[in-house]
Amino acid sequence: MSHPDKITVNEKGLSITNGSYEALMEWAEIFRIHYSRCESELYVDRGLIFDYENGEFVEISDTAEGWDTLLDNLERYLAMEDSTWRQKIADCPNETVITIYVNDRMFQPECVNTLMIGDAPPGDGTFFFNGDSVLLERVKEAFAAALGEDVPEDHWDFLHFFRSREWFLVHLCSRSVKEMPEADRLQVRQQSVARLAQQIAAHRPLSIVCLHGDSKPWVLSALQLSGVEVERCVFVESPADNDKDSFVNELAEIVRQSAV
Structure with a gap:
């Protein structure tokens, strides 16, 4: 039986855990955040992609436990210059990846x-x-x-x-x-x-x-x-x-x- 990802958020960053696996990300390390939506009759894949400047990235599905908490805290810990980012997520067309945050630093x-x-x-x-x-x-x-x-x-x-x-x-x-x-x-x-x-x-x-x-x-x-x-x-x-x-x-x- 598979275990859903669990997201934990604090002032330093966030963690994604699944059983014994854990990925840690500090807010200051995040280069860009994208939202991806891909749906078909066979599967649904929606979520956020967190980029590091070195090209590495972490994907988080919107089915993960703590998803809503993560969204509610993005503006608290990151300078989300685009005030319409939530609406852009809601309106994101199928088979599309959109950028909702870039760390200008x-x-x-x-x-x-x-x-x-x-x-x-x-x-x-x-x-x-x-x-x-x-x-x-x-x-x-x-x-x-x-x-x-x-x-x-x-x-x-x-x-x-x-x-x-x-x-x-x-x-x-x-x-x-x-x-x-x-x-x-x-x-x-x-x-x-x-x-x-x-x-x-x-x-x-x-x-x-x-x-x-x-x-x-x-x-x-x-x-x-x-x-x-x-x-x-x-x-x-x-x-x-x-x-x-x-x-x-x-x-x-x-x-x-x-x-x-």
């Missing part, structure tokens, strides 16, 4: 030369470090325009290239503010200044590139609060607020200057 260089600061993650379920956002596509185009054939076309390869050039992305606001009333957006931005200042202080970049004009007062406040002196702080309107070509051209010029 895996793309963080040891030394950040240029810190790119966005206003907030998009509210459509995409995200720069998920490899599927409009911003990622435009940034990749700007790097290609500035640096030529050395820039990878594949999104995941580009994110590693982005890290190798000592660039990193953070946001003023940790959640999307696009649908908020103006007064609420202003309040959230103001409340986010201290957190952004801590991030700037932690990375100590030489340059800052701000991608949203509306964020400028709060980014400057955070920079002052951080105590970090940067060589330059420039502002480029994001693709959402400006035409694509202007954004790509402006950012490409900044990339060229940083490469000198």
Whole structure:
């Protein structure tokens, strides 16, 4: 008689046990999380796939004991930038694998030369470090325009290239503010200044590139609060607020200057 997997979750990580077998995973070691659904008349296979950066992975079926507890704790222990991840699981088409989490620290260089600061993650379920956002596509185009054939076309390869050039992305606001009333957006931005200042202080970049004009007062406040002196702080309107070509051209010029 087979035994179902049992999931145990705590603040350090999770374990999956089956009889004498046990797999341990720490939250900090998780690189990506995917949801997979494959159903037919003969079998049903649904669950999560946890990737390590070295290519190894662990699969957990939704029939495992503790499945609901695992889902309820993902946002508690991981920075799930995509607020629609539960709905994406519910709507996942058959024979499909979708990505619901990427640990952006895996793309963080040891030394950040240029810190790119966005206003907030998009509210459509995409995200720069998920490899599927409009911003990622435009940034990749700007790097290609500035640096030529050395820039990878594949999104995941580009994110590693982005890290190798000592660039990193953070946001003023940790959640999307696009649908908020103006007064609420202003309040959230103001409340986010201290957190952004801590991030700037932690990375100590030489340059800052701000991608949203509306964020400028709060980014400057955070920079002052951080105590970090940067060589330059420039502002480029994001693709959402400006035409694509202007954004790509402006950012490409900044990339060229940083490469000198």
